[in-house]
Amino acid sequence: MATLQADFTLPLRAFALELALDVSGTVALVGPSGAGKTSVLRVIAGLLEPQRGRVSLDGERWLDSRTRVWVPPERRRVGLVFQDYALFPHLSVQANVAFGAGGRPVDALLERFRIGHLAAAHPQELSGGERQRVALARTLARDPAVLLLDEPLAALDAHTKTEVRHELAELLRELALPTLLVTHDYEDAAALADEVGVLVEGRLRQLGPPAELVARPRDAFVASFTGANLLRGRARRSDGALTAIRLESGEDLYSADEAEGDVGVVVYPWEVSVARTHAPDADSALNVVRGQVGSLVEVANRVRVRVGPVTAEVTAASAARLELADGGVAYATFKATGTRLVPL
Amino acid sequence: MFAAAAIAFAFLLFPIVAIFSRVSPGRLVAQLSRPVVTDALVLSLETSAIAQALVLLLGTPAAYLLATRRFRGRSLAVVLVELPLVLPPAVAGIGLIAAFGRFGLLGGTLDAFGIQLGLTQAAVVIAVAYVSSPLYVRQAIAAFEAVDTDLVAASRTLGAGPVRTFFRVVLPLARRGLAAGEALSFARGLGEFGATIMFAGSLQGVTQTLPLAIYQQFNVQPDGFTTALAMSALLVVVSGALLVALRVSLSWQPSRPTSRFLFAPSR
Numbered sequence: 001m002a003t004l005q006a007d008f009t010l011p012l013r014a015f016a017l018e019l020a021l022d023v024s025g026t027v028a029l030v031g032p033s034g035a036g037k038t039s040v041l042r043v044i045a046g047l048l049e050p051q052r053g054r055v056s057l058d059g060e061r062w063l064d065s066r067t068r069v070w071v072p073p074e075r076r077r078v079g080l081v082f083q084d085y086a087l088f089p090h091l092s093v094q095a096n097v098a099f100g101a102g103g104r105p106v107d108a109l110l111e112r113f114r115i116g117h118l119a120a121a122h123p124q125e126l127s128g129g130e131r132q133r134v135a136l137a138r139t140l141a142r143d144p145a146v147l148l149l150d151e152p153l154a155a156l157d158a159h160t161k162t163e164v165r166h167e168l169a170e171l172l173r174e175l176a177l178p179t180l181l182v183t184h185d186y187e188d189a190a191a192l193a194d195e196v197g198v199l200v201e202g203r204l205r206q207l208g209p210p211a212e213l214v215a216r217p218r219d220a221f222v223a224s225f226t227g228a229n230l231l232r233g234r235a236r237r238s239d240g241a242l243t244a245i246r247l248e249s250g251e252d253l254y255s256a257d258e259a260e261g262d263v264g265v266v267v268y269p270w271e272v273s274v275a276r277t278h279a280p281d282a283d284s285a286l287n288v289v290r291g292q293v294g295s296l297v298e299v300a301n302r303v304r305v306r307v308g309p310v311t312a313e314v315t316a317a318s319a320a321r322l323e324l325a326d327g328g329v330a331y332a333t334f335k336a337t338g339t340r341l342v343p344l
Numbered sequence: 345m346f347a348a349a350a351i352a353f354a355f356l357l358f359p360i361v362a363i364f365s366r367v368s369p370g371r372l373v374a375q376l377s378r379p380v381v382t383d384a385l386v387l388s389l390e391t392s393a394i395a396q397a398l399v400l401l402l403g404t405p406a407a408y409l410l411a412t413r414r415f416r417g418r419s420l421a422v423v424l425v426e427l428p429l430v431l432p433p434a435v436a437g438i439g440l441i442a443a444f445g446r447f448g449l450l451g452g453t454l455d456a457f458g459i460q461l462g463l464t465q466a467a468v469v470i471a472v473a474y475v476s477s478p479l480y481v482r483q484a485i486a487a488f489e490a491v492d493t494d495l496v497a498a499s500r501t502l503g504a505g506p507v508r509t510f511f512r513v514v515l516p517l518a519r520r521g522l523a524a525g526e527a528l529s530f531a532r533g534l535g536e537f538g539a540t541i542m543f544a545g546s547l548q549g550v551t552q553t554l555p556l557a558i559y560q561q562f563n564v565q566p567d568g569f570t571t572a573l574a575m576s577a578l579l580v581v582v583s584g585a586l587l588v589a590l591r592v593s594l595s596w597q598p599s600r601p602t603s604r605f606l607f608a609p610s611r
Contacts, residue, residue: 042497045497045501046500046501047497047500047501072500072505073497073500073501074500074501074502074503074504074505075503076501078501079501080497080498080501082494082497082498084494086492086494086495086497086498087498088495088498088499088513089495089517090516090517099499099502099504099512100502100503100504102503138502139502142501142502142503
């Protein structure tokens, strides 16, 4: 597979976007809104000109500020799918898809994306999912060498999202194009990409396979962004192999990581057990947080529940058995080995 | 409050009603076949057509540039474009004479090329274009600014260069605003009086447009006033039709799928 290389500096309003990235396979950039994610795509597509930098696809140079190379967007072989799809409202679905096809027939593409029956319709008559399929078909009709997706799932409702995400993952695998997608949702990124980069205020905080970001988050932001619980505390060395952390709430927790001073305590919801009673002698989990049961959120076949400051993920059956919906006091327990420490 | 509204409304409509009620419709129509009227009508239509073609040809790129480029002095340029709108017509006329007249700034240069504008149809075209173009350009800037920049960007990434993008995306999406601006510009140009009479004069069949003919006829006895009324009625009808067309084009929703039948997508 080809490799897209981007390395540039682009001053934005509040900060400068500084990024060096190789894309081969699917890479997802995640980050809060305003982190500069969309600008990254625009620089690569040629819609924004950075102050300095290089963008190239294998040997093909699209931008090089030193040698004053700048290829306009229409001659970079990129397919950019816009966040709200940017379908042409004055053209039919068929004409939208054919726009960049250079006269090649697009019927097969329409069929492939199940929009053949909508060929004569106009974008404003379509549902969100249909619009996304039209946008993808239109982009692929151009026969791009690189695929850029801006928040591909953000405009969809929760119901269609899971299904579309699955379809999109399959499509990306099939296309085997260098793909860069940006999203504010870590779960989407993890589901779609081989590598995930966390972008905050124009800088990459960490880049790696989704599993690595979860296993070894480099800092507190990466940890909370990947969906972990983040508790603040002060670590002090203890005699044994474990580090003790005094939380702001006064409770003590233990971790197998070494640290000192102010730290973030990271634990993922699926590593937290919930019980109505707690018997320290009968539990291998060293860490216990006692708290009121708060809001319950259903996620597929699981339930996310808050116990004091900690979010736990349990099965729907457990949630029912423990009558979590009724509220009250519960204990969240997790093992010291599943408790990571990160700098704040 | 209602009384004030009624008075205002009556005040605005009364003169128009008066035009049609002074003389019977039959006599009005009969007056329209007099040479002074047909000459003026033909001249008005010809000069308007040429002037508006110029306005569209030069005003559209200018408006697009002002709408999409950010450069130093852009807001000043936008204000200057509108200046002729608020200029008294007499001042516009003097300005045109001082610029393009025989003894004007460019008069000598034009003379060298054998061009004399005074008392020619070309002078009428220049006067009409000068006073009417700002209405079009102003509306066109607004129409181009309203085009979603993401659609332009999408077109570019789909392989269309700036020119193709302009004709296939920007122009179709801005067409309603452009049509509205052009209707306003056309109406203003058709009624042009002050700058034309000063710069081009009022020669029947050469520079005498309908408004100039109305002014000239209303002093002529015995039938002149009736002729002036007939021409006025004609202009009222044309202006009214333009206004209706303008309203209809502006109230059209861009998202209505009905538009597909009017502007079939090119394939």
